[in-house]
Amino acid sequence: MSAQPPPPGHPPPPVPAAVQATVRELVDLSPVLTELGRRFTAAGFQAHLVGGSVRDALLAAGAGSPGVPGDLDVTTDARPEQTLELLRGWASSTWNTGIAFGTIGAEVRGLPVEITTFRADRYDRESRNPEVAWGDSLHDDLARRDFTVNAMAVSLGPDRTVTDPFGGLGDLLARRLRTPGSAADSFADDPLRMLRAVRFVAQLDLTPGDDVVAAMTGMHGELARITAERVQHELSRTLLNPDPRAALELFVSTGLADVVLPELSALRMEIDEHHQHKDVYVHSLTVLDRAIALEQAAGGPPDLVLRLAALLHDIGKPATRRHEARGRVSFHHHEVVGAKLVRKRLLALRYPKDVVEAVARLTFLHLRFHGYGRGEWTDSAVRRYVTDAGDLLPRLNKLVRSDCTTRNQRRAAQLAATYDSLEQRIAELSAAEDLARVRPDLDGNRIMELLGVPPGPDVGRAWRFLKELRLERGPLDPEVAEAELLAWWAARDS
Template sequence: MHREQENALVELLDIAPVADELAARFVAAGHRLYLVGGSVRDALLGRGGGDLDFTTDARPGTVLEILSGWADAVWETGIEFGTVAARRRGQTLEITTFRADVYDRVGRKPAVAFGNTIEGDLARRDFTVNAMAVELTGPGGERRFVDPHGGLAALAAGTLDTPAAPQDSFADDPLRMLRAARFVSQLGFTPAPRVQEAMTAMAGELARITKERVQAEFSKLILGAHPRRAIELMVDTGLAEYVVPEVPAMRLAIDEHMQHKDVYTHSLVVMEQAIERETDGPDLVLRLAALLHDVGKPPTRRKEADGRVSFHHHEVVGAKMVRKRLRDLRYPKAVIDEVAQLVYLHLRFHGYGKGEWTDSAVRRYVTDAGPLLDRLHKLVRSDCTTRNRRRAAALQRSYDSLEHRISELRKREELDAIRPDLDGNAIMELLGIPPGPLVGKAYKHLLALRMERGPMSHEEAEAELRRWAAEQGVD
């Protein structure tokens, strides 16, 4: 594309009016301002509306003076790195002075150095699609497209490449390798061959990055539009060994139905099917549970006497493995608990058969799932990947039956709030005992009866409590 065509394209971009207002202030101060990086990429993709990133030749102190009296709020949190953040009419802006950083290639924090040209600033960016800029301070407010590394052509081709040699780029900041996988998921891009080769050769460098930063990129990747493609890239390049080694380990286990190449492929299909069942946008907990639900299979794999492969109690082992991995990645406790519980429960439905469960078993299923019940429904249904249409239809009908029974019990018994028929205070009053462990034991006994029988009258509950107390030797 010729320069005239590029600039004509840029003139058509939907760039927020606040950007032009800010540019006018920089012109008045004798400085240049460029919309840069992801903001330009997303504008070209028609994905505008997010935060705006700018770069400028002005030093941070000057940027603060330019923003004074115009911005509704200003933050100096990143000023030591040359970044000043601001808000104007609800729009968040980040303005960073041209950078010419030098990396020691031991950690990932560079020695901050300010640059003097837009070209030098763009050369240090992670990928060519993020190394484009639009100057907003041209004569008469004219916009000028700056693309020294062919980012526009790469964007059109859906190719992910680096401005410099990928070995140099990834040596400077190994997190860029995981970011490449994230862009594969979010934008559907394909890494250039040299990029994938460098990722494969340098995957071990990811160990330099803090777990918190790795987790942040991995979560964005999981929540993207194409997470399967990104996971496959991570496994193929070896990055997964430094993030979720349990995933590539699943390639070693053939699943018991012999319907898939391996448990790894099955898990990717389950994740895709779970995504299709999402109703309120991307669900991190559901996606992680779907991807990791069978990680317990490799360590529990056994060959039985009849030649079949079994994975007894893999859900129990898998839940423990998931807890350990997600803790290592510094996920919040709530996420860890929810994903592990889904992994633990995902196999329970297979005892349902054609409806042999008692009402007590259905109550326990609902109670153990708690607020995760809707996600559990989605996970269990997604876990059916058999190519046998008759068997798949039978499994779905069986789960339809379970959901119907849950619905009927919920109407009758308020399943979402199952409690013993007597609370702690009533137990202490009836037995004449003070607070303590014995009250908890009595409570658990009544809860077990509630699960088994359903609701009891107050008189029945009192009689059962007295019977239990006599058995326990409580006067």
Template sequence: MSDRIATAVPSVPPVADELGRAFADAGFELHLVGGSVRDALLGRAAWEDLDFATSARPEQTLELLERLGTTTWTTGAAFGTIGAMFQGERVEVTTFRADQYDRVSRNPIVAYGDTLEDDLRRRDFTVNAMAVSVPEHVFSDPFDGRGDLARRVLRTPATPEESFADDPLRMLRAARFAAQLEFEVDADVRAAMTAMSGDLSRITAERVRDEFVKLMGAADPVLGLRLLVDTGLAEVFLPELPALKMQIDEHAQHKDVYEHTLTVVRNAVALEDGAPDVVLRIAALLHDIGKPDTKGMGTDGRVTFHHHELAGARMAKRRLRELKFPKEQITAIAHLIALHLRFYGYGRGEWTDSAVRRYVTDAGDELARLHKLTRSDVTTRNKRKAARLAADYDALEERIARIEEEEDLARVRPDLDGNEIMRLLGVPPGRVVGEAWQHLKEIRLDRGPLSRDEAEAELWRWAKERGVLPDAGE
């Protein structure tokens, strides 16, 4: 494959040539650039994204695209980018850039360039600094990006120090591309990332979050995560991860909790049955972050981490809020972390049907992910133990399926609803109704579905004991 990349010129989609002719007729250059060129050379995608660089200024680009009868949008106009739907394809056209940074603020000061090479020099990595002119199909690669693709290495067009000083987010991008493309990072780039990792604090939480999410959705996120920890970048925005390095796993089967965690992430990736599940992957990454704060020593001399799942859920909520994750994702990830140990003990035969109902009910919409996270957490090298735990979880899933055939476990409700409770007790809406409803739900979880008479008897019994109706049921 490396020989093919070293000599290949990517084929160009007809729609790009059509747009190129329109720009050429108007006296402007137009070039396909960036990740779309890289991926075409790698054979990874058939031009899913059409990103162009042009000598036209944004207002000229907008006028030309509107004249072509396309739908346009200008949300990126401040940075020189005009978006459009051209012949059914989504395209983005950006004026040649020669960005300037004051190296203090969090955003670039946009300055337009005059040449394609200037534009390519300001890009993050050489593998993203290639271009194909349209409609001429002249391939431009002033920084040997094609050679780096063949060598599977990440370098910067300018010096790494200059590139990262201009935009520290590029250091996080290096980790993301390492995970996404499964490339090595050039030694000079890695050294600059280590020396300049603290500069990442200049970047807004939202931009850091977006890159981190892309990294976690990559083909092998562990490659990127190791790079983040080894260079000190993780200390800046996710210090809970490197903190795991010095914690000894209580099973004494792994070098440390850090290595165990990376294995759990890889296990979770392997259990996915479709598109990358970033919520599951982040839950796997953070599932043990409560261990450093809960480390203790048992009477037998073994290391313990009592209730680390609850501490970890709280820590995950706090960290993900700081990174501006959506509320629903924070809730899901913290919920998975809090529940990830619930399964242990099932194999000892201690679980009743009531315990199974509660497991399913407590997991709620996250049950499928909880299954995967729990299985991923089994990283013991003891093959007999691993087989036993897998068999135990198989048995639990089969038991859940059996009970679900008899009951709707996904929607466990009391056998009497609020209106029936109010009618039977003769009370208005309020606290009493809610408490009665919750009591009947607990009975439902413990015993399964009740008959109408049984449910009413339980309601009267509860009401009498609570003094809601002193003569209830008599």
């Protein structure tokens, strides 16, 4: 079903009675909302379920799976101190960390609820921090929200009326993303809304209107006003959706990526006249698609580390591209350069250090498999592959398999079979040896006893020699390891 947005200056069509009835039923499924509505109404105040709560409830109803709205966001004409008083003795706990913005948090019978006073803010358009002002009108409160699909409200009073002044329901049905007013004004007030638009493309399968795309394209530089932490949060939420490709294409085409993740935009390299390398940008998006498919097939939750690595594994290619003889193109050591670029960019975006190091390590290792050839690796090489990957090995397996995007079916089948062979050898060696924890055959105490040295650098060097020996030859009997260590020590001193 599709619907056209209301013409400028005209009210949207009334909310159908069937929708009103559905929303009433959804609200009534939550005793907490019902009781909250009664408390506020009895005190002479309005209370409305609002924003994403209404949007998601309508989507769930449309999909035939109605249930209690997940996030309970309520707006009211009560001031924060009045809200606190109304919650006293009813909510098991309250918190006022957002009270400066009119928001009171509460927990009622295990359900978190956020209750915010109507707002009529003004923005200085130099930061994204508004000059907070209380409002008295639900309409005006909805008008300041980011998108029409988030500018709908349901009264928690007895009538359960749906308020939709900007045609959000029609946009939701048509899978259309619009702003309540001018998109340019909305994004000037809060540039983070442009990244939220990207996320909603992935999360809700919405298509942004032409004016939204034009405003994003013309104003992408305004993202520099937003803190790295907020940018990272939106980027991660986008990537963790089941199918983020269209959202990422919007992210790049509008120029937002130029500000947030310029290395991704840089992958759109001009293809050489002989077509000796594939479109690296399209390839990277395809690798992400394939990695998500493998992740979903394994039945696990969305994996941010794997998805970042799939998207960014080739970001070292633009800096390493070289034109060789006979029209060929090379990208020597792009995995080394790429790992450095990944580390620098993700740190700038304030990702946790463990995420940064994991993505950088996967980027560095993603080409290692191609040295396997037709299985020429020795057992020592397989041990090193597993040891270097460490606990990232399952992710590296998925990344390497996803990196095969050739359209040549014979070549694709050959690569898959080769990787099957490597995984089989890893499994066989793991059954015979503890590859997950490759350690020297002698511990530090025995090293010191044999060599007659105290704790210090010499013990570390001996430990590393024994680990290399373990990787090269596999597990050794203690007597053999001791003899090798003593021989190495004697040769070292001679």
